[in-house]
Structures are given as structure tokens and as C-alpha cells.
Amino acid sequence: MFATPTLRHPENDKLCLYFNEFFQGYSVMQVDDGPLIENYLASALSTLQYCVEQQHLTFVVRFDLRFPAAMPRLSMHDNNEVLTRFFRHLRYELDRAGTKYTTKLRYIWAREQETSDKPHYHVMLLLNKNAVDRIGNKQPDEFGCYTRENLYHRASRSWLKAMGFDGDDPRFGQLVNVSRHPDTGNYWSAVIHRDDYFTMDDAMYMASYLCKAYTKPFGQGVRVFDTSRN
Template identity: 30%
Template structure:
């Protein structure tokens, strides 16, 4: 097992399958420890919920607002905290209307990569209870849906308005999937898509800033 040349605590993974599931190796090796964590988070979600709403999203910084205060992952921490608070508020409101409204934990995996001009961006995968959320909603500012909560959370994390972060919250093609407990195909499909977060390329080590993070149980 080859160790990462910039971080010997990490090992590189070259195979096209991980635990029997396909993974993306087109852009070079993946990091075994990241794949392990992604696998754990998916199965923690499926252990709690028979159906899981899984989706991918990417976050970017406005170059003109990037500065020394963004050299760590504090923006990501604020973004996650804000998004979780919005989900909690929405579930509490739902319970006031319907006593048996479904709740959800907010599970996630993220990676930090460096792009042009050394400005970081983040790739994320979220996992929610499908009975609580089953769509991102219309991609239109001002609606009450997950699309808007993600924009509002990033705006809060950056200290900007929602309109200032338009274009900074990006969704890949077909960003979400329904994962079902025991449905190998649905799990394999999203695990393959999310394995992109586990690639070794474009991540930076040696500055004390984590390049990968995930929710705890």
C-alpha cells in the first residue's frame, strides 16, 4: 500500500473498485482513509433511515472576498452549522403543523481543494432522511426549499447576502439520488459519484488545514 508523498498518514488507492463498488480513478489515485469515511457515513445514514436522500453540491469563494481569514476551514464549519440550524428550524416548524412529521440528522462528507489563484473550493455530499426531504426544490432564489437553504447558509458563513453568493453554490448534473437500505445498485451508484471527493489530486497538505471532513455519528 503506497503512502501519500505529502502526508504519510494517508494511503493511496488505485483499484477501480472499493469493497466491490466502482470508484472514480480517472484523475488519479484516491485516498483509502477518505473512502473509508465516506462508506461509514453512507451506512450510518442507512442504518438510521431505510431511505436516504443523498445529494452533491460544490461551494466556491468569490475571489474578491477571499482573504487571510479564509485560510482554514472556518467558513465550512460556519456553513455546516448554519445549514444544520436551518434544517432543525424547518423540522420544528413541520412538527407544529403535523405531530408525526419526519425528522432528520444532517450527515455529510466534504473535501477542500485548491483552484486557480490558490483560492479553495469545496465539494460536498449530504445525506438526509428521504421521508423528510426528497428534492432540492426549484433552483430559484426566494423559495422555501433546500436549494435556498444552501445559499442562505453559504451567505451566512461568508457574511454576504444571498444575491452575492449566486453562482457560488453549484450542483453537478443529476445531483441527487434515493438510496435504499439493502439496494446495492442505488448505493453503488452514489458511492461512485461521491468517490470523486476522495481523490488525492488538487488537495494541499502540510499547512495544518484539513483537506477532508465528515460528520460524526
């Protein structure tokens, strides 16, 4: 006889574990280290669908936000206020970009921690493609700073400021990492048309990685997954 897999998360019985490769008709990423969390999959899909309904074209990209390796464990690592500050700074950056079209800052995020003394964040941004349609050059300028007016440099400045550093501080290298697609190994971003099932399917596949149960630090008493509200 085969053991029936546990359907509730052992550390939070309000969360349901999910073992299938499709969720409500969309592909999801089952990783080797364990199942996904169904509640988070539902929230991620709802957020993606809402964004696609609200705007004709949606630019989607996933970043990893990491703290400097040499940084000691600080009080900022005990809660998610640093992530709140990151979104506030990034919203300011997008507002001051002065593009012809505006964009709301919509997102999905997860807090994770495995062997490090500090957590890290995975963030999927969902933006109006008419305002933002590419990541841009990821390399710093000739002084090692992130001063360019593209999405990657704006996100890098926002993350540095969220941690309390200057936005052009050159000491730390790249702390914002663009996610790669597991099937191609290429840096991943996409533009979703509201009638484009296949790109939506790929975006849900990439979002589902944020929904994995493994490495979620439930014992820290802080939220480990959330989405924007509108």
C-alpha cells in the same frame, strides 16, 4: 520493467493511495489526474453505510461551495471555520423547516484548491428522505435572492451567512453548485433504500470524487477531508 506506483501519499505517509476502480465491492471514480486516497474512501463508505442503517430511506446530493471570484484572500480561507458555520446555519434551516419528519445533518466533505488563491469545498449531504426528498428550484427569485423554502435555497442562504453576508444578498450569483453525474451530465441526487445495492453503488461512486488526491492542499496545515460523526 514498469515502475511500481507509490502506495503512500508523498506529502502525508499516513495516507494510502488507491488505484483500483472498485473499493470493498463498490464502484469508485478514478480521475485522470491521479489516484484516490484509501483512508478517505473507507471513511466515506462507513458514513454512507451508517446513514443507510439509521434511516429507511436516505436522500443524497452533492454540492460544491465556492467563494466569490472577486473576494480577496482572507483569514477565513486559512481554516475550515467557514464550513463549520455553513453546517450550523444549514442545520438551523432544516430545523426551522417544520417538516413532519426531522433529519439529522450528516455529510462528507473535501477541501480543494488548484490554481485559485482560495479553496473550495465539495459537500455530500445525507438526509432523511422523509424530511427532504429533492433539491428544489435552483433559480433565485425575481430579485436575485435565495428566499425559497427548498434545500438548494436553504444551502445558498447558509453559505452566504457562513461567509458573513446576508442570506438574501443578491450580489454574487450562484456560489452553491449542484454536482452533475459524470456519466449522464445531469444534476445528480439519489434516494438510497437500505437494501438497494445499485443506488448505494452510485452514491459511493459520487462520494469517491471527494477522495481524490489531486488538488488536496495538504501544505496548508488544515484538514482537507472529513465526515459527520453520527
